[in-house]
Every structure is written in C-alpha cells, then in structure tokens.
Amino acid sequence: MEGHVLQNVVLPSGQLSDIYMEKNKITAVRLSSEREKLAPSMRKTDGKGGLVLPAFVESHIHLDTVLTAGQSAWNASGTLLEGISLWSQRKQNLTREDVRDRAMKVIRELIGHGVLFIRSHADISDPKMTALKALLELKVELAEIVTLQVIAFPQDGIITCPGNKDRMEEALRLGADGVGAIPHGERTREDGIASLKTCFELAKKANSFVHVFCDETDDPESRFLEWTAALAMETGLCEKVTASHCSASAYYNEPYFQKLLGLIESSGIHVVVCPLINSSMQGRFDSYPKGRGIARIQDMMRAGIPVAIAHDDVLTPFYSYGDGNLLQAVHMAAHLAHMTGRDDVRPLLDTITQHAASVLGIKEGYGVSEGCLANLVVLPVDCLADAIRLRPKPLYVIREGRVVAHTPILMTEFSLDSISIY
Numbered sequence: 574m575e576g577h578v579l580q581n582v583v584l585p586s587g588q589l590s591d592i593y594m595e596k597n598k599i600t601a602v603r604l605s606s607e608r609e610k611l612a613p614s615m616r617k618t619d620g621k622g623g624l625v626l627p628a629f630v631e632s633h634i635h636l637d638t639v640l641t642a643g644q645s646a647w648n649a650s651g652t653l654l655e656g657i658s659l660w661s662q663r664k665q666n667l668t669r670e671d672v673r674d675r676a677m678k679v680i681r682e683l684i685g686h687g688v689l690f691i692r693s694h695a696d697i698s699d700p701k702m703t704a705l706k707a708l709l710e711l712k713v714e715l716a717e718i719v720t721l722q723v724i725a726f727p728q729d730g731i732i733t734c735p736g737n738k739d740r741m742e743e744a745l746r747l748g749a750d751g752v753g754a755i756p757h758g759e760r761t762r763e764d765g766i767a768s769l770k771t772c773f774e775l776a777k778k779a780n781s782f783v784h785v786f787c788d789e790t791d792d793p794e795s796r797f798l799e800w801t802a803a804l805a806m807e808t809g810l811c812e813k814v815t816a817s818h819c820s821a822s823a824y825y826n827e828p829y830f831q832k833l834l835g836l837i838e839s840s841g842i843h844v845v846v847c848p849l850i851n852s853s854m855q856g857r858f859d860s861y862p863k864g865r866g867i868a869r870i871q872d873m874m875r876a877g878i879p880v881a882i883a884h885d886d887v888l889t890p891f892y893s894y895g896d897g898n899l900l901q902a903v904h905m906a907a908h909l910a911h912m913t914g915r916d917d918v919r920p921l922l923d924t925i926t927q928h929a930a931s932v933l934g935i936k937e938g939y940g941v942s943e944g945c946l947a948n949l950v951v952l953p954v955d956c957l958a959d960a961i962r963l964r965p966k967p968l969y970v971i972r973e974g975r976v977v978a979h980t981p982i983l984m985t986e987f988s989l990d991s992i993s994i995y
C-alpha cells in the first residue's frame with residue numbers, strides 16, 4: 574500500500590497536524606503549517622480540523638444478548654434479576670446464525686462510532702455454547718477490521734450451575750481469551766468466593782484474562798472486589814484481571830473503602846464501570862433517595878487505578894437502550910461521578926482509550942504518535958471537551974492505515990427567514 578496522510582487534524586494537545594501512515598503504522602506526526610510537497614502517489618484524507626484520538630476500546634459488552642430486548646417480554650422491573658430470567662428464556666432459542674447476525678449489526682454500529690477493539694462476554698451457561706462458538710468465529714473472520722476478545726461468562730454461576738466449570742475450560746480450549754465469574758449471583762457468600770477461586774484457577778492454568786462481574790448490586794455487604802484483588806495478587810495474574818461494575822463499592826463505609834483502594838491499586842487489576850446500565854438498573858429496590866450504583870470512578874482514578882468506562886448492553890433484556898456510542902457512556906459517567914470540570918475531560922477520555930486498551934492487554938502500539946499502529950478516529954469537534962459534550966459519530970475511522978468508516982458531518986439547514994445564520 575502506498576503512503577496515506579491524514580491532513581488537518583487537531584491533536585489532543587491542540588496542534589493542527591498531519592499524520593503520515595505507511596502500511597499499518599504511523600510514520601510521522603507533523604504540524605500542518607510545516608507541510609511539504611507530497612508525492613502524487615500519496616493518498617490524502619482531509620480531517621477538516623477534527624479532533625484525532627486513538628480508536629476507542631469497548632471493554633465490556635455482550636454481543637450474544639444484543640438486540641433481543643422484548644423478544645420474550647420487556648423487562649418491566651428494570652432489575653438484574655428480571656433481566657437474567659428473561660435472558661434464560663431467550664437463550665433456549667439461540668442459533669449460530671441468530672447470534673452472528675445480531676452481533677454483526679452491533680459490531681458495525683460500534684465501528685461507526687469509532688470502536689475498533691471490543692471485549693465481548695459470551696454466556697456459556699447454554700450447554701451447546703452456541704453463543705461462544707459463533708463469537709469465536711467472528712473474532713477470526715473480522716480480525717483485519719476489528720480486534721474482538723471473547724470472555725466465557727457463566728451467567729448462571731459456577732457453583733450454582735456446576736456444568737459451567739467444564740464449559741469454561743472447554744471455552745479456553747476453543748480459543749476464548751478469558752473467563753468470568755458472577756460471585757454476587759451465587760447462592761451464598763461462600764459460594765461466591767468459591768466461584769472466584771475456580772475462575773482464577775482456570776485462568777491461571779491457561780494464563781488467560783479474568784473478567785469478573787463484581788458486586789453488581791446495591792448491597793453494601795457485597796465485598797467480592799477485595800477477593801478479586803487478593804486472588805489477582807495470589808495467582809500473579811494481576812493486570813490480566815478486571816472487575817466490572819463494582820456497584821456496591823459506592824455504598825461502602827469510608828474506612829473500608831479507603832483500605833480497599835490501596836488493595837486494588839497494589840493488585841494492578843482494572844475496574845470497568847458501565848454507567849448506562851447501572852444508572853438504570855441499580856437503586857430499584859431503594860426508596861428515596863435512590864442509590865445509582867456507580868463505582869467511585871474519580872476516587873479510584875486518583876488512587877492510580879486504571880478505570881475504563883464501557884457501554885455494556887445494547888437493547889437487551891437487561892437494558893432497553895444503547896446504540897454503541899461509547900461517548901454516550903462517558904457523558905453519563907461525567908454526570909453521575911460529578912466529573913464535569915475541565916480537568917476531568919482528559920481522564921474521562923482515557924477511560925475509553927488508554928485504560929480500556931490496558932483492560933484488553935493492548936500495551937504497545939496504541940496511541941497517536943510515531944511508531945503506533947494507525948488505529949484512529951477523527952471526531953468533528955475541535956477540542957476534547959466537545960467530544961463529550963456533543964458525542965458525535967467520527968468523520969473517519971481508520972484501521973491500520975485504512976479508512977473503514979466515514980460519516981459525513983451533519984449540517985442543519987434552517988428555514989427561519991428572519992434569522993441570519995451562517
């Protein structure tokens with residue numbers, strides 16, 4: 574492939590620049606004002622003054638459940654419990670084609686929103702593991718366009734649903750990137766701890782990722798985050814471990830929370846917060862004032878814990894909205910975490926770029942600098958804060974030097990004769 578230059582884009586530092594790409598990499602980043610004559614064979618893409626960022630990373634989504642909301646019934650209570658019950662009916666009818674078709678529709682939406690790295694859970698409580706196998710096929714087939722990781726997720730528990738342990742092991746043999754657990758969903762606290770130990774034992778053997786659904790409840794007594802961090806240290810899996818949701822941590826008493834912060838930080842694990850679904854699902858059993866079940870993002874980040882924000886569900890029995898726009902999740906987090914200051918903008922965007930990349934184990938070659946892989950988004954805004962305020966679709970999405978999605982800039986045409994608008 575001949576060279577490709579992305580011209581007139583604003584770097585996060587605010588400088589109008591050109592990004593030179595050769596094959597799949599960024600070879601140079603130069604100020605647009607210092608542009609030299611380009612070889613005629615060089616392909617040019619005009620970024621029109623848009624903001625360039627590394628492509629977004631969705632660190633927690635369920636591509637097997639997407640677009641199934643309302644197919645048996647709509648979740649009327651809005652609770653996790655009703656969601657699990659509705660999904661257990663719908664999953665009886667899963668077929669390979671059904672999972673592939675729905676997942677592909679949402680992957681296209683995600684790419685259109687600038688997401689080129691995805692970690693999806695696949696519920697393996699189904700004895701045939703239909704969803705997992707279908708997603709592993711897509712992982713291979715789509716590798717050039719999008720990086721897809723698949724986590725074997727035991728939605729019905731590991732101790733409560735004993736067949737899941739063997740299926741998790743089989744999933745790792747089939748090519749799953751990691752295994753999960755849902756300790757707060759097990760029958761007892763002791764079973765929850767046992768489920769975590771099983772999950773870590775399997776991951777340790779396979780040297781795989783661990784992605785725990787952790788304390789997704791408003792119960793301040795739910796304390797599986799400490800076990801997740803302790804087991805991460807004990808097994809040495811450390812940064813390969815992620816705890817998602819951690820809703821209960823919003824209700825912990827202060828001395829315990831401060832102790833926990835230190836433990837999480839020293840364990841090296843990641844925390845993924847899903848503000849769209851949790852703001853809707855948590856607090857359903859509260860009277861007023863209602864808790865919103867959002868982990869303490871700001872405190873965790875200040876303590877040096879890599880926090881990622883994820884979109885999670887798209888039109889599922891658990892959450893009846895969602896469109897794949899990660900900036901929507903960041904916007905929600907900015908409100909719920911009281912992160913609306915100008916100094917909060919950069920850390921918020923880190924949650925869907927650097928920190929989320931770290932969840933997926935992407936360490937090198939991620940970014941907008943020379944030597945990085947050319948995985949980029951150009952947003953039609955000229956500053957970081959407007960990315961969150963306006964949450965637009967990217968003008969261009971670039972996968973390893975190649976434009977894979979283009980959304981023209983939306984312009985409103987006014988017909989108000991008496992008002993002069995330009």
Ligand SMILES: [Zn+2]
Binds near residue numbers: 633635885886
């Ligand atoms: Zn989820």
